Amino acid sequence: MADSDKPHLWEKKVSIVYADCRIFKVLKTRFRHPVRKSEGDFFVIDASSWITVVAVTKRQELVTVRQFRFGIEDLSLEVPAGVMESDEDPLESGIRELREETGFVGEGAELLGWIYPNPAIQNNRCHVVGIHNVKQVTKTHWDEHEEIETRLVPLGQVADLLAGGEFRHALSLCALQFYFLKYPL
Protein backbone atom coordinates (compact mmCIF):
# COMPACT_ATOMS: atom_id res chain seq x y z
CA MET A 1 0.00 0.00 0.00
CA ALA A 2 1.33 3.44 -0.82
CA ASP A 3 1.52 5.85 2.10
CA SER A 4 -0.99 8.11 0.38
CA ASP A 5 -3.73 5.46 0.26
CA LYS A 6 -6.57 5.74 2.72
CA PRO A 7 -6.59 3.41 5.72
CA HIS A 8 -9.24 0.68 5.61
CA LEU A 9 -12.05 -0.09 8.03
CA TRP A 10 -11.38 -3.46 9.62
CA GLU A 11 -14.22 -5.99 9.81
CA LYS A 12 -15.32 -6.99 13.28
CA LYS A 13 -15.47 -10.71 13.96
CA VAL A 14 -16.23 -12.45 17.26
CA SER A 15 -16.02 -10.47 20.52
CA ILE A 16 -15.92 -11.87 24.06
CA VAL A 17 -15.89 -10.33 27.52
CA TYR A 18 -12.32 -11.02 28.62
CA ALA A 19 -12.58 -9.39 32.05
CA ASP A 20 -15.42 -7.79 34.01
CA CYS A 21 -13.97 -4.96 36.10
CA ARG A 22 -17.19 -3.47 37.52
CA ILE A 23 -16.81 0.09 36.16
CA PHE A 24 -15.62 -1.24 32.81
CA LYS A 25 -15.30 -4.49 30.91
CA VAL A 26 -12.37 -5.59 28.79
CA LEU A 27 -13.49 -7.06 25.47
CA LYS A 28 -11.27 -9.26 23.31
CA THR A 29 -12.38 -8.80 19.74
CA ARG A 30 -11.13 -10.35 16.53
CA PHE A 31 -10.84 -7.99 13.56
CA ARG A 32 -10.02 -8.76 9.92
CA HIS A 33 -8.37 -6.40 7.46
CA PRO A 34 -10.58 -6.27 4.35
CA VAL A 35 -7.69 -6.17 1.87
CA ARG A 36 -4.70 -7.70 3.59
CA LYS A 37 -7.02 -10.44 4.93
CA SER A 38 -4.87 -10.56 8.04
CA GLU A 39 -6.62 -11.01 11.39
CA GLY A 40 -5.78 -10.02 14.93
CA ASP A 41 -7.20 -10.00 18.45
CA PHE A 42 -7.52 -6.59 20.08
CA PHE A 43 -8.38 -5.68 23.66
CA VAL A 44 -10.91 -2.89 24.12
CA ILE A 45 -12.09 -1.24 27.32
CA ASP A 46 -15.89 -1.13 27.21
CA ALA A 47 -17.21 1.66 29.46
CA SER A 48 -20.23 3.91 29.86
CA SER A 49 -19.90 7.41 28.55
CA TRP A 50 -18.28 9.96 30.82
CA ILE A 51 -19.02 13.57 31.56
CA THR A 52 -16.83 16.54 32.49
CA VAL A 53 -18.17 19.87 33.71
CA VAL A 54 -16.76 23.37 33.27
CA ALA A 55 -18.71 25.31 35.90
CA VAL A 56 -18.08 29.04 36.19
CA THR A 57 -19.31 31.50 38.79
CA LYS A 58 -20.66 34.99 38.07
CA ARG A 59 -17.24 36.30 39.13
CA GLN A 60 -15.57 34.16 36.43
CA GLU A 61 -14.17 31.55 38.78
CA LEU A 62 -13.80 27.92 37.73
CA VAL A 63 -15.09 25.20 40.07
CA THR A 64 -12.34 22.63 40.59
CA VAL A 65 -12.27 19.45 42.65
CA ARG A 66 -9.37 17.68 44.29
CA GLN A 67 -9.56 14.05 45.33
CA PHE A 68 -7.57 10.85 45.74
CA ARG A 69 -7.35 8.89 42.52
CA PHE A 70 -6.70 5.16 42.72
CA GLY A 71 -5.03 4.97 39.29
CA ILE A 72 -2.14 7.28 40.21
CA GLU A 73 -2.37 6.71 43.99
CA ASP A 74 -2.26 10.43 44.61
CA LEU A 75 -4.45 13.53 44.84
CA SER A 76 -5.55 15.05 41.55
CA LEU A 77 -6.89 18.51 40.70
CA GLU A 78 -9.66 18.28 38.10
CA VAL A 79 -12.93 19.68 36.91
CA PRO A 80 -16.01 17.83 38.22
CA ALA A 81 -16.59 14.64 36.25
CA GLY A 82 -18.27 11.29 36.39
CA VAL A 83 -20.04 8.46 34.67
CA MET A 84 -23.29 9.09 32.81
CA GLU A 85 -26.27 7.09 33.98
CA SER A 86 -27.86 5.01 31.24
CA ASP A 87 -31.07 7.07 31.22
CA GLU A 88 -29.39 10.48 31.26
CA ASP A 89 -28.50 12.89 28.52
CA PRO A 90 -25.17 14.71 28.88
CA LEU A 91 -26.69 17.94 30.23
CA GLU A 92 -28.64 16.16 32.98
CA SER A 93 -25.57 14.14 33.84
CA GLY A 94 -23.32 17.20 34.03
CA ILE A 95 -25.78 19.12 36.22
CA ARG A 96 -26.10 16.09 38.53
CA GLU A 97 -22.35 15.46 38.83
CA LEU A 98 -21.63 19.10 39.60
CA ARG A 99 -24.33 19.19 42.29
CA GLU A 100 -23.37 15.85 43.88
CA GLU A 101 -19.62 16.48 43.95
CA THR A 102 -19.58 20.16 44.92
CA GLY A 103 -23.07 21.34 45.88
CA PHE A 104 -22.89 23.93 43.09
CA VAL A 105 -25.87 24.66 40.87
CA GLY A 106 -26.02 27.05 37.92
CA GLU A 107 -27.87 27.96 34.75
CA GLY A 108 -27.54 27.85 30.98
CA ALA A 109 -26.10 24.33 30.88
CA GLU A 110 -24.77 23.63 27.39
CA LEU A 111 -22.89 20.90 25.57
CA LEU A 112 -19.47 22.30 24.65
CA GLY A 113 -18.27 19.23 22.76
CA TRP A 114 -17.30 15.60 23.15
CA ILE A 115 -14.19 13.53 22.74
CA TYR A 116 -13.00 9.95 22.75
CA PRO A 117 -10.90 9.38 25.90
CA ASN A 118 -8.84 6.87 23.91
CA PRO A 119 -10.04 5.66 20.48
CA ALA A 120 -7.27 3.05 20.33
CA ILE A 121 -8.37 0.98 23.32
CA GLN A 122 -11.67 2.44 24.61
CA ASN A 123 -15.09 2.62 22.99
CA ASN A 124 -16.73 5.34 25.08
CA ARG A 125 -17.16 9.08 24.76
CA CYS A 126 -16.62 11.91 27.19
CA HIS A 127 -19.03 14.83 26.91
CA VAL A 128 -18.12 18.34 28.04
CA VAL A 129 -20.84 20.40 29.70
CA GLY A 130 -20.54 24.11 30.46
CA ILE A 131 -22.63 25.58 33.28
CA HIS A 132 -22.76 29.30 33.99
CA ASN A 133 -23.38 31.54 37.02
CA VAL A 134 -22.95 28.64 39.40
CA LYS A 135 -23.13 28.99 43.18
CA GLN A 136 -22.97 26.58 46.08
CA VAL A 137 -26.53 26.06 47.21
CA THR A 138 -26.84 22.44 48.36
CA LYS A 139 -24.91 19.87 50.35
CA THR A 140 -22.61 17.52 48.53
CA HIS A 141 -23.78 13.96 47.93
CA TRP A 142 -20.72 11.77 47.50
CA ASP A 143 -20.53 8.17 46.43
CA GLU A 144 -19.35 5.67 49.03
CA HIS A 145 -15.63 6.18 48.47
CA GLU A 146 -15.61 9.85 47.46
CA GLU A 147 -13.97 12.64 49.43
CA ILE A 148 -13.75 15.82 47.44
CA GLU A 149 -12.27 19.25 48.10
CA THR A 150 -13.83 22.08 46.10
CA ARG A 151 -11.79 25.14 45.13
CA LEU A 152 -12.62 28.18 43.04
CA VAL A 153 -9.92 29.26 40.59
CA PRO A 154 -10.13 32.56 38.66
CA LEU A 155 -10.44 31.74 34.95
CA GLY A 156 -7.54 34.08 34.24
CA GLN A 157 -5.23 31.80 36.26
CA VAL A 158 -6.17 28.57 34.51
CA ALA A 159 -3.59 28.85 31.70
CA ASP A 160 -0.82 29.32 34.26
CA LEU A 161 -2.05 26.30 36.23
CA LEU A 162 -2.07 24.22 33.04
CA ALA A 163 1.42 25.35 32.07
CA GLY A 164 2.60 24.75 35.64
CA GLY A 165 1.34 21.17 35.70
CA GLU A 166 -1.36 21.69 38.34
CA PHE A 167 -3.97 20.10 36.07
CA ARG A 168 -2.78 16.70 34.82
CA HIS A 169 -6.03 14.89 33.99
CA ALA A 170 -6.30 14.68 30.20
CA LEU A 171 -10.10 14.87 30.25
CA SER A 172 -10.04 18.01 32.42
CA LEU A 173 -7.62 19.62 29.97
CA CYS A 174 -9.91 18.78 27.06
CA ALA A 175 -12.91 20.20 28.91
CA LEU A 176 -11.11 23.47 29.54
CA GLN A 177 -9.92 23.58 25.94
CA PHE A 178 -13.52 23.38 24.67
CA TYR A 179 -14.61 26.06 27.12
CA PHE A 180 -11.88 28.51 26.09
CA LEU A 181 -12.49 27.81 22.37
CA LYS A 182 -16.03 29.10 22.88
CA TYR A 183 -15.32 31.68 25.58
CA PRO A 184 -11.82 33.10 25.03
CA LEU A 185 -10.46 35.21 27.86
Added chain:
Amino acid sequence: MADSDKPHLWEKKVSIVYADCRIFKVLKTRFRHPVRKSEGDFFVIDASSWITVVAVTKRQELVTVRQFRFGIEDLSLEVPAGVMESDEDPLESGIRELREETGFVGEGAELLGWIYPNPAIQNNRCHVVGIHNVKQVTKTHWDEHEEIETRLVPLGQVADLLAGGEFRHALSLCALQFYFLKYPL
Protein backbone atom coordinates in the same frame (compact mmCIF):
# COMPACT_ATOMS: atom_id res chain seq x y z
CA MET B 1 -15.88 15.22 57.46
CA ALA B 2 -16.53 18.82 56.53
CA ASP B 3 -16.41 19.64 52.83
CA SER B 4 -13.52 21.99 53.42
CA ASP B 5 -11.23 19.30 54.83
CA LYS B 6 -8.47 17.98 52.62
CA PRO B 7 -9.00 14.58 50.98
CA HIS B 8 -6.86 11.79 52.41
CA LEU B 9 -4.31 9.55 50.74
CA TRP B 10 -5.59 5.99 50.82
CA GLU B 11 -3.25 3.21 51.93
CA LYS B 12 -2.46 0.57 49.35
CA LYS B 13 -2.97 -3.01 50.44
CA VAL B 14 -2.64 -6.17 48.32
CA SER B 15 -2.65 -5.88 44.51
CA ILE B 16 -3.15 -8.69 41.98
CA VAL B 17 -3.06 -8.90 38.20
CA TYR B 18 -6.72 -9.40 37.39
CA ALA B 19 -6.34 -9.58 33.61
CA ASP B 20 -3.34 -9.56 31.25
CA CYS B 21 -4.39 -7.77 28.06
CA ARG B 22 -1.03 -7.65 26.24
CA ILE B 23 -0.74 -3.86 25.82
CA PHE B 24 -2.00 -3.31 29.35
CA LYS B 25 -2.78 -5.24 32.50
CA VAL B 26 -5.76 -4.73 34.79
CA LEU B 27 -4.77 -4.71 38.45
CA LYS B 28 -7.24 -5.28 41.26
CA THR B 29 -5.93 -3.45 44.30
CA ARG B 30 -7.31 -3.13 47.80
CA PHE B 31 -7.07 0.33 49.37
CA ARG B 32 -7.86 1.45 52.91
CA HIS B 33 -8.98 4.91 53.97
CA PRO B 34 -6.66 6.06 56.78
CA VAL B 35 -9.39 7.77 58.81
CA ARG B 36 -12.68 6.15 57.85
CA LYS B 37 -10.90 2.76 57.99
CA SER B 38 -13.15 1.59 55.19
CA GLU B 39 -11.63 -0.60 52.48
CA GLY B 40 -12.44 -1.22 48.85
CA ASP B 41 -11.17 -3.04 45.76
CA PHE B 42 -10.34 -0.86 42.79
CA PHE B 43 -9.49 -1.82 39.22
CA VAL B 44 -6.55 0.00 37.66
CA ILE B 45 -5.23 -0.22 34.09
CA ASP B 46 -1.47 -0.71 34.30
CA ALA B 47 0.20 0.48 31.09
CA SER B 48 3.55 1.77 29.83
CA SER B 49 3.85 5.49 29.40
CA TRP B 50 2.60 6.95 26.15
CA ILE B 51 3.91 9.66 23.90
CA THR B 52 2.22 12.21 21.62
CA VAL B 53 4.06 14.34 19.08
CA VAL B 54 3.27 17.83 17.82
CA ALA B 55 5.40 18.01 14.68
CA VAL B 56 5.40 21.25 12.70
CA THR B 57 6.94 22.03 9.30
CA LYS B 58 8.89 25.16 8.44
CA ARG B 59 5.69 26.42 6.75
CA GLN B 60 3.79 26.06 10.06
CA GLU B 61 1.87 22.94 9.11
CA LEU B 62 0.94 20.29 11.68
CA VAL B 63 1.67 16.65 10.87
CA THR B 64 -1.50 14.62 11.46
CA VAL B 65 -2.19 10.92 11.06
CA ARG B 66 -5.42 9.10 10.28
CA GLN B 67 -5.88 5.43 11.02
CA PHE B 68 -8.41 2.79 12.02
CA ARG B 69 -8.83 2.55 15.76
CA PHE B 70 -10.11 -0.67 17.27
CA GLY B 71 -11.64 0.99 20.33
CA ILE B 72 -14.12 3.07 18.36
CA GLU B 73 -14.16 0.83 15.25
CA ASP B 74 -13.67 3.82 13.01
CA LEU B 75 -11.00 6.05 11.48
CA SER B 76 -9.52 8.70 13.76
CA LEU B 77 -7.57 11.88 13.01
CA GLU B 78 -4.78 12.39 15.54
CA VAL B 79 -1.27 13.60 16.09
CA PRO B 80 1.40 10.87 15.90
CA ALA B 81 1.52 8.88 19.13
CA GLY B 82 2.59 5.59 20.60
CA VAL B 83 3.92 3.59 23.48
CA MET B 84 7.31 4.43 24.99
CA GLU B 85 9.86 1.64 24.98
CA SER B 86 11.20 0.81 28.42
CA ASP B 87 14.70 2.08 27.63
CA GLU B 88 13.63 5.32 25.97
CA ASP B 89 13.27 8.83 27.28
CA PRO B 90 10.28 10.83 26.02
CA LEU B 91 12.25 12.79 23.40
CA GLU B 92 13.76 9.66 21.85
CA SER B 93 10.37 8.02 21.88
CA GLY B 94 8.66 10.98 20.21
CA ILE B 95 11.32 11.26 17.51
CA ARG B 96 11.03 7.51 16.82
CA GLU B 97 7.22 7.44 16.70
CA LEU B 98 7.10 10.40 14.32
CA ARG B 99 9.65 8.81 12.01
CA GLU B 100 8.08 5.33 12.07
CA GLU B 101 4.49 6.48 11.57
CA THR B 102 5.03 9.27 9.03
CA GLY B 103 8.62 9.28 7.78
CA PHE B 104 9.01 12.85 9.08
CA VAL B 105 12.16 13.98 10.84
CA GLY B 106 12.83 17.38 12.39
CA GLU B 107 14.93 19.31 14.87
CA GLY B 108 14.73 20.98 18.27
CA ALA B 109 12.73 18.19 19.90
CA GLU B 110 11.45 19.38 23.27
CA LEU B 111 9.21 18.14 26.05
CA LEU B 112 6.10 20.36 26.10
CA GLY B 113 4.49 18.72 29.12
CA TRP B 114 2.91 15.53 30.39
CA ILE B 115 -0.50 14.44 31.57
CA TYR B 116 -2.26 11.51 33.14
CA PRO B 117 -4.55 9.93 30.51
CA ASN B 118 -6.92 8.97 33.32
CA PRO B 119 -5.82 9.27 36.98
CA ALA B 120 -8.98 7.51 38.18
CA ILE B 121 -8.36 4.16 36.49
CA GLN B 122 -4.92 4.29 34.83
CA ASN B 123 -1.45 4.62 36.32
CA ASN B 124 0.54 5.78 33.30
CA ARG B 125 1.60 9.13 31.90
CA CYS B 126 1.45 10.59 28.43
CA HIS B 127 4.32 12.87 27.46
CA VAL B 128 3.96 15.58 24.82
CA VAL B 129 6.93 16.17 22.52
CA GLY B 130 7.22 19.11 20.14
CA ILE B 131 9.41 18.78 17.04
CA HIS B 132 10.15 21.69 14.74
CA ASN B 133 11.02 22.18 11.05
CA VAL B 134 10.00 18.63 10.22
CA LYS B 135 10.08 17.20 6.70
CA GLN B 136 9.40 13.79 5.21
CA VAL B 137 12.77 12.24 4.59
CA THR B 138 12.43 8.49 5.23
CA LYS B 139 10.02 5.66 4.55
CA THR B 140 7.42 4.80 7.14
CA HIS B 141 7.97 1.75 9.33
CA TRP B 142 4.63 0.56 10.57
CA ASP B 143 3.87 -2.08 13.16
CA GLU B 144 2.18 -5.26 11.92
CA HIS B 145 -1.38 -3.93 12.02
CA GLU B 146 -0.73 -0.24 11.27
CA GLU B 147 -1.96 1.58 8.17
CA ILE B 148 -1.56 5.32 8.51
CA GLU B 149 -2.46 8.26 6.31
CA THR B 150 -0.36 11.38 6.88
CA ARG B 151 -1.82 14.85 6.26
CA LEU B 152 -0.40 18.32 6.77
CA VAL B 153 -2.78 20.82 8.35
CA PRO B 154 -1.93 24.55 8.57
CA LEU B 155 -1.62 25.46 12.25
CA GLY B 156 -4.06 28.32 11.70
CA GLN B 157 -6.80 25.80 10.86
CA VAL B 158 -6.35 23.61 13.93
CA ALA B 159 -8.72 25.56 16.19
CA ASP B 160 -11.48 25.26 13.57
CA LEU B 161 -10.86 21.53 13.24
CA LEU B 162 -11.05 21.17 17.04
CA ALA B 163 -14.27 23.17 17.25
CA GLY B 164 -15.67 21.24 14.29
CA GLY B 165 -15.02 17.86 15.92
CA GLU B 166 -12.39 16.66 13.43
CA PHE B 167 -10.00 15.86 16.29
CA ARG B 168 -11.69 13.65 18.91
CA HIS B 169 -8.77 11.90 20.60
CA ALA B 170 -8.37 13.39 24.08
CA LEU B 171 -4.60 12.89 24.10
CA SER B 172 -4.22 14.67 20.75
CA LEU B 173 -6.24 17.59 22.08
CA CYS B 174 -4.00 17.79 25.15
CA ALA B 175 -0.88 17.70 23.00
CA LEU B 176 -2.14 20.57 20.86
CA GLN B 177 -3.13 22.50 23.98
CA PHE B 178 0.42 22.30 25.35
CA TYR B 179 1.85 23.36 21.99
CA PHE B 180 -0.38 26.42 21.70
CA LEU B 181 0.25 27.38 25.34
CA LYS B 182 3.93 27.69 24.45
CA TYR B 183 3.55 28.85 20.85
CA PRO B 184 0.36 30.93 20.55
CA LEU B 185 -0.74 31.71 17.01
